[in-house]
Amino acid sequence: MEEYRVESAASGEQTAEEGKGGDEGKKMKVMAGVDESEGSMHALCWALDHLFTATGGEVPDKTQALGRLILLHAQQPLYHFVHPMGPAVYATLTAMESMRNAQKENSIWVLERASQICIERLVKAETIIIDGDPKDVICQATEEMSIDLLIMGSRGLGKVKRAILGSVSDYCAHHAKCPILIVKPPKVHP
């Protein structure tokens, strides 16, 4: 039977997980891709509720039961938002600045929301922001960080009702080298 060390209140710092118990094989490095969409937040909630469960009694940090949780937010490169308008093909410097700031604020907001979800469920999480196209960023990050499980929502920003699987999650399902958990949005009960 594994023994869980009872930690004091979650400080947001990362603790060394490696020394816990003898069964190294089951501790996982889990990464959740988060963006502004409800789908990815729901995916995080679902995964935390269903997978990060304590085996017995209350543990202040449920991450102990399963492993490390990393929240990844991919920041779209800015040239996506700049389109040629009339004679001025390039956006002015100030416009770029303000867009960059807006984007940074957005990323911080996303990660704060995600962190809040984790804190509510007594799970410690680390947060990372990486610049780039979400598909590539996520797949690369899973490889570089030796992630054991990737958690994603099934539909994100492109809310096309008929698409049953969003493009980023579809891409990652095909190309990520690690196991991937795709969480579908909750069913709407008639």
Add this chain to the structure above:
Amino acid sequence: MAAAEAAAGKTVMVVGIDDSEHSFYALQWTLLHFFSGRGLDPPFKLVVVHAKRSAPSVIGLAGPGGVDVLPYVESDLKRIAARVIEKAKELCTANSVADVEYEVVEGDSRNVLCEAVEKHHADMLVVGSHGYGAIKRTVLGSVSDYCAHHAHCSVMIVKKPKPKH
């Protein structure tokens, strides 16, 4: 937030298996990460589903003589199904997991798995990334791709890591 998952709220996991290495890897991975070391009462309920192909689907559009081959193909498929379930049982006992349901359902794996999800009100479907006929160029098998799109619950695709050169 109190631990609400104790009695009734166990997460139901359906694991789809066939005769391939990939699907047994997926089962083993699931057992290792979610069931090992949890003692006698893990917060998950496991249902192992094997889709048995029907003999006519295997024979396909065989010419004359197809009918004669039918009983042999049928018994062969039954044997494979029994072996698959046997192997799954061994894996579960090796990981000390006792509370498992095993099902063999005849039909196309895509439909069988999605229906099993409905039947067991599964919270999660676990599949390997490739099954029968894993063609090297495809990065994701057709069944796992179908399930990722169409299953009504969360889908976990477990990939068997390629050996590094």
